[in-house]
Amino acid sequence: MGYVWDFFAVARNADILLAGLGQTMLLSVCGIAVGVAIGGVLAAMRLSGRRTLSWPALAFTEFYRNTPPLVHFFWFFYGLPMAFGLTLPPFAAALAALGVQSAAFFAEVFRGGILSVETGQWEAGRALGMGRARLMRRIILPQAARRMAAPFVERSFELVKTTTLAAALAFHETIYSAMVIVTQTYRPLEVYTVVAGLFFVVLFSASQLAEWLEARGRRAGAR
Secondary structure, rough: OHHHOOOHHHOOOOOHHHHHHHHHHHHHHHHHHHHHHHHHEEEEHHHHHOOOHHHHHHHHHHHOOOHHHHHHHHHHHHHHHHHHHHHHHHHHHHHHHHHHHHHHHEEEEEEHHHHOOHHHHHHHHHHOOOOOHHHHHHHHHHHHHHHHHHHHHHHHHHHHHHHHHHHHOOOHHHHHHHHHHHHHHOHHHHHHHHHHHHHHHHHHHHHHHHHHHHHHHHHHHHH
């Protein structure tokens, strides 16, 4: 006999799943905010030209870009209490793990965008007597921001999907909520199919919005 699908079992527990999705979005937004803040500092350190700043930033970015995110989740949740006696709740541990790893990637996005601006733009600004801060604000960053848009959005989407690892810390995000529903309904195929659909709708809608904003930015830049 073929498998008989029953999505009503999921519908009856929609409140649990939607609550988990809300927690996923909260964790994602907070993770992006932390990642952007730390990533901006790291990018500035890498671009400073001072080894005392650029080398620690390089070590940080390379370490977190080349190690599994699940290890960071476990380290912040289980490692800190064992090593330093500092216990973080699941949300804080997941946010710390997401924030530091995404910061390493965002730092490279920012650094790459700034370095992609042609040397002539820097020279033109200096010829006009602009200081470094004004030059960055008026000439470099507006151009770099348009070039950063696509990789920034892509990295943000990866962060949203990485939030599913927080289920390993018993944080009640989407996957953990799905696991709870599965234990109640014994319908894993239906539950995880709906979860995939939810992530697709959220991320596809966000990608369409990002493309619209990018196109609008290009038109504004052309004018």
